[in-house]
Amino acid sequence: MAKGLPKRSEDYSKWYNELVKKADLAEHSAVKGCMIIKPYGYSIWEKMQAALDKMFKDTGHSNAYFPLFVPKSYLSKEADHVEGFAKECAVVTHYRLKNAEDGSGVIVDPDAKLEEELIVRPTSETVIWSTYKNWIQSYRDLPILVNQWANVVRWEMRTRLFLRTAEFLWQEGHTAHATRREAEAETVQMLNIYATFAEEFMAMPVVKGVKTESEKFPGAIDTYCIEALMQDGKALQAGTSHFLGQNFAKAFDVKFADKEGKLEHVWGTSWGVSTRLMGALIMAHSDDEGLVLPPKLAPIQVVIVPIFKTEEQLESIREVADGFKHELLKLGVSVKFDDRDTNSPGWKFAEYEMKGVPVRIAIGPRDIENGTVEIARRDTKEKKVVSKDEAVQYITDLMEDIQRNIYAKAMDFRAELTTDVSSYEEFKEVLDGKGGFVSAHWDGTAETEEKIKEETKATIRCIPMDAEEEDGVCIYSGKPSKRKVLFARAY
Amino acid sequence: MAKGLPKRSEDYSKWYNELVKKADLAEHSAVKGCMIIKPYGYSIWEKMQAALDKMFKDTGHSNAYFPLFVPKSYLSKEADHVEGFAKECAVVTHYRLKNAEDGSGVIVDPDAKLEEELIVRPTSETVIWSTYKNWIQSYRDLPILVNQWANVVRWEMRTRLFLRTAEFLWQEGHTAHATRREAEAETVQMLNIYATFAEEFMAMPVVKGVKTESEKFPGAIDTYCIEALMQDGKALQAGTSHFLGQNFAKAFDVKFADKEGKLEHVWGTSWGVSTRLMGALIMAHSDDEGLVLPPKLAPIQVVIVPIFKTEEQLESIREVADGFKHELLKLGVSVKFDDRDTNSPGWKFAEYEMKGVPVRIAIGPRDIENGTVEIARRDTKEKKVVSKDEAVQYITDLMEDIQRNIYAKAMDFRAELTTDVSSYEEFKEVLDGKGGFVSAHWDGTAETEEKIKEETKATIRCIPMDAEEEDGVCIYSGKPSKRKVLFARAY
Numbered sequence: 001m002a003k004g005l006p007k008r009s010e011d012y013s014k015w016y017n018e019l020v021k022k023a024d025l026a027e028h029s030a031v032k033g034c035m036i037i038k039p040y041g042y043s044i045w046e047k048m049q050a051a052l053d054k055m056f057k058d059t060g061h062s063n064a065y066f067p068l069f070v071p072k073s074y075l076s077k078e079a080d081h082v083e084g085f086a087k088e089c090a091v092v093t094h095y096r097l098k099n100a101e102d103g104s105g106v107i108v109d110p111d112a113k114l115e116e117e118l119i120v121r122p123t124s125e126t127v128i129w130s131t132y133k134n135w136i137q138s139y140r141d142l143p144i145l146v147n148q149w150a151n152v153v154r155w156e157m158r159t160r161l162f163l164r165t166a167e168f169l170w171q172e173g174h175t176a177h178a179t180r181r182e183a184e185a186e187t188v189q190m191l192n193i194y195a196t197f198a199e200e201f202m203a204m205p206v207v208k209g210v211k212t213e214s215e216k217f218p219g220a221i222d223t224y225c226i227e228a229l230m231q232d233g234k235a236l237q238a239g240t241s242h243f244l245g246q247n248f249a250k251a252f253d254v255k256f257a258d259k260e261g262k263l264e265h266v267w268g269t270s271w272g273v274s275t276r277l278m279g280a281l282i283m284a285h286s287d288d289e290g291l292v293l294p295p296k297l298a299p300i301q302v303v304i305v306p307i308f309k310t311e312e313q314l315e316s317i318r319e320v321a322d323g324f325k326h327e328l329l330k331l332g333v334s335v336k337f338d339d340r341d342t343n344s345p346g347w348k349f350a351e352y353e354m355k356g357v358p359v360r361i362a363i364g365p366r367d368i369e370n371g372t373v374e375i376a377r378r379d380t381k382e383k384k385v386v387s388k389d390e391a392v393q394y395i396t397d398l399m400e401d402i403q404r405n406i407y408a409k410a411m412d413f414r415a416e417l418t419t420d421v422s423s424y425e426e427f428k429e430v431l432d433g434k435g436g437f438v439s440a441h442w443d444g445t446a447e448t449e450e451k452i453k454e455e456t457k458a459t460i461r462c463i464p465m466d467a468e469e470e471d472g473v474c475i476y477s478g479k480p481s482k483r484k485v486l487f488a489r490a491y
Numbered sequence: 492m493a494k495g496l497p498k499r500s501e502d503y504s505k506w507y508n509e510l511v512k513k514a515d516l517a518e519h520s521a522v523k524g525c526m527i528i529k530p531y532g533y534s535i536w537e538k539m540q541a542a543l544d545k546m547f548k549d550t551g552h553s554n555a556y557f558p559l560f561v562p563k564s565y566l567s568k569e570a571d572h573v574e575g576f577a578k579e580c581a582v583v584t585h586y587r588l589k590n591a592e593d594g595s596g597v598i599v600d601p602d603a604k605l606e607e608e609l610i611v612r613p614t615s616e617t618v619i620w621s622t623y624k625n626w627i628q629s630y631r632d633l634p635i636l637v638n639q640w641a642n643v644v645r646w647e648m649r650t651r652l653f654l655r656t657a658e659f660l661w662q663e664g665h666t667a668h669a670t671r672r673e674a675e676a677e678t679v680q681m682l683n684i685y686a687t688f689a690e691e692f693m694a695m696p697v698v699k700g701v702k703t704e705s706e707k708f709p710g711a712i713d714t715y716c717i718e719a720l721m722q723d724g725k726a727l728q729a730g731t732s733h734f735l736g737q738n739f740a741k742a743f744d745v746k747f748a749d750k751e752g753k754l755e756h757v758w759g760t761s762w763g764v765s766t767r768l769m770g771a772l773i774m775a776h777s778d779d780e781g782l783v784l785p786p787k788l789a790p791i792q793v794v795i796v797p798i799f800k801t802e803e804q805l806e807s808i809r810e811v812a813d814g815f816k817h818e819l820l821k822l823g824v825s826v827k828f829d830d831r832d833t834n835s836p837g838w839k840f841a842e843y844e845m846k847g848v849p850v851r852i853a854i855g856p857r858d859i860e861n862g863t864v865e866i867a868r869r870d871t872k873e874k875k876v877v878s879k880d881e882a883v884q885y886i887t888d889l890m891e892d893i894q895r896n897i898y899a900k901a902m903d904f905r906a907e908l909t910t911d912v913s914s915y916e917e918f919k920e921v922l923d924g925k926g927g928f929v930s931a932h933w934d935g936t937a938e939t940e941e942k943i944k945e946e947t948k949a950t951i952r953c954i955p956m957d958a959e960e961e962d963g964v965c966i967y968s969g970k971p972s973k974r975k976v977l978f979a980r981a982y
């Protein structure tokens with residue numbers, strides 16, 4: 001069967017690339033660095049979007065849409081921001097093509113040069129704050145709680161499907177507030193929403209924390225993040241929420257009159273998750289047979305595979321299958337009945353394992369006689385023959401169990417791969433051994449952080465929000481430290 | 492009140508622009524030609540998307556995502572296509588900025604020039620057909636029924652919010668089929684879906700027809716369209732569905748092996764509607780007081796405005812309002828209770844009229860005493876005092892009635908502004924008089940079409956699908972004609 005994957009234990013990176021391709025999730029396009037999200041992959045992304053969008057709206061946010069292009073000069077208005085984002089970006093310089101005079105095709109029309117170059121948005125703070133200037137006059141106009149679902153472009157040379165691509169899809173929330181406290185509360189609220197989404201929908205445990213100065217968003221005062229652990233022991237930043245302070249309000253001169261009529265700069269936040277979450281989801285649970293999807297994000301939650309030799313057999317199976325389909329659909333469960341006669345049941349089993357469908361029902365002529373069906377779960381691959389009448393209840397219970405189980409499994413894995421160390425020797429040993437999160441004292445300087453990164457390729461993923469104060473000494477410099485931070489090699 | 496609009500009868504164009512701004516739908520951005528869709532406008536677009544997306548999925552289509560950038564050489568592969576789309580487009584030539592040496596800001600890095608320029612997609616046929624080449628080997632891979640929700644860019648100098656912008660949002664369906672018949676059926680099916688959406692959701696009657704050779708999509712064999720009539724007597728193309736024949740399959744060498752193993756070129760379609768529909772929706776029903784929205788697309792279907800002087804009064808009104816809200820939400824009706832004390836009831840009435848909220852409930856202290864509420868409909872502005880217990884039923888009936896009524900009104904208007912003419916004199920008279928659709932015989936030549944356009948600014952909107960064969964003579968050339976076509980001045 002052409003469907004086999006490399007084993008994770010042998011070549012994790014190749015396993016990932018092949019899985020993305022063979023599960024029909026995404027592929028590279030002819031444009032370097034840009035991906036094509038295939039229908040099956042996109043339907044998972046749509047489920048993610050729907051769940052997140054509801055959480056945003058339930059907390060009072062609305063969607064809007066801002067331009068794709070950023071005037072070059074806008075990027076420069078916030079000093080850190082331009083350093084972070086002006087470097088690798090797509091620059092539009094002309095607005096017309098014309099036929100080459102030698103008939104060789106179309107060429108850029110030199111007469112159609114833009115007065116000011118436009119950047120394809122790498123993120124929209126500058127465009128949005130230049131707009132908020134017009135939307136905000138008084139405290140009555142605040143807060144503004146806006147989100148945008150959009151594509152963004154950051155030129156990347158070394159790309160990997162979902163994890164790092166030049167163009168990617170994301171949502172970016174941009175909020176404006178009258179007080180520092182309110183903006184800080186919003187920043188933390190959105191981080192909590194991301195964590196809840198990751199844990200309850202993706203079944204992926206995350207650490208909530210704050211980035212160090214050198215890892216934070218260019219233009220932010222504080223960057224909060226959620227960090228997840230992949231099966232190869234590398235960390236993945238799964239979402240960020242930035243407290244922008246008054247930085248962008250100052251850069252774009254956005255002020256409001258408070259109740260006393262005094263003019264103040266507005267406080268801001270921004271927060272985003274992207275199609276990178278697809279990469280995290282794939283790596284969090286999948287195995288050597290293919291994708292393992294949490295039922296809450298599976299586009300097909302239940303697949304029914306008929307086992308038949310004759311048309312007559314297929315018809316009696318279809319009757320039972322249609323009954324299930326109808327009952328399950330009423331409960332909001334998505335069901336596919338795969339009655340194609342071009343592929344064998346065994347081929348289909350492998351196909352839906354590859355695609356991570358959580359529950360598989362097989363029905364054969366003997367099941368019809370006995371009033372039973374065979375139900376297999378994707379996560380543990382256990383199978384059970386269940387009476388037809390009990391099957392619907394069994395399946396709905398099973399889906400909850402799968403959702404719980406893959407979360408618990410990921411939790412156990414993370415616990416196993418989180419190590420407290422007290423010396424640099426131990427630190428390097430763990431990194432080169434089992435990998436994972438390494439919790440260690442750090443002296444708080446960018447210099448030490450950089451040295452450790454250079455020597456071990458490990459970065460400080462975050463200062464966990466639940467880190468307790470404890471006196472200690474930095475594993476690298478021996479200088480005093482107040483709390484442990486979380487290191488890891490990362491995607 | 493700052494909220495007043497110019498009258499439609501005095502300055503239709505200004506009325507439209509002001510309405511878009513004052514109803515908080517959209518505004519121009521700092522980037523020439525690009526718009527900002529504000530939260531209220533975007534929430535209407537989301538309702539449109541949801542309805543269309545469901546119709547696409549119910550007919551077997553899936554969503555996917557393809558790259559924003561088109562390599563320049565791709566555009567040239569289909570001869571008509573490049574003529575139509577290479578002209579006004581955003582061209583990415585570089586992938587990096589750098590700090591200017593004189594400290595004056597960031598400049599384009601001349602060392603980061605792309606080998607081949609990239610075009611920001613004006614439409615995605617070329618990118619998608621270059622991908623389908625890899626997806627299609629045999630008849631088993633067909634049909635491919637894919638849609639994409641995306642942003643596209645066509646450089647426009649003279650822009651109008653929603654109607655004509657450089658960047659706009661749309662959906663573009665791209666399907667591939669084994670037979671001509673199947674592709675033609677798909678083209679017509681999608682046109683019918685657009686027509687159903689326009690009529691049942693937007694309450695906007697449309698004419699279904701086929702474009703002439705000179706008006707069709709560059710690269711298509713046939714372009715089908717739906718054409719709507721605006722209140723100023725101008726037509727608006729609201730959606731198109733293209734039968735591409737084998738044009739793009741040939742341009743990108745996409746072949747499939749049929750059941751006998753013979754290689755054939757694949758047949759294609761593409762179809763799209765855009766945020767232009769927002770412009771159509773605004774113009775179809777609105778009046779001098781503001782937006783009139785069909786209940787099926789209104790983000791807020793019912794607004795409750797309390798009329799109170801004391802906190803105590805507000806509390807007893809709130810109790811009644813919460814009851815309504817609860818009951819209506821259960822029925823899937825979206826309700827807003829506007830209890831702000833910063834604005835008067837009269838201000839709020841005007842505000843929700845401007846925003847086109849279909850139903851308004853006003854509740855005052857006397858209503859509390861009498862067990863009544865006052866219910867006003869936006870379309871006719873009629874008000875009625877209704878007993879509290881009957882209000883929910885009254886409102887759900889009323890919403891259906893509003894949906895029906897604004898459709899009927901638009902139908903009547905169109906009937907009044909559709910004229911059959913038999914001479915060129917009459918043709919020009921009607922165009923310069925009441926305007927609207929003018930049905931007339933045409934000799935079928937591009938030359939006559941062009942002459943009429945030059946002389947009257949009217950274009951052939953379509954050859955209606957229900958046009959009966961009848962012998963006649965072209966109003967311009969006097970040559971024989973087999974059926975009447977529909978002319979109009981258009982957006």
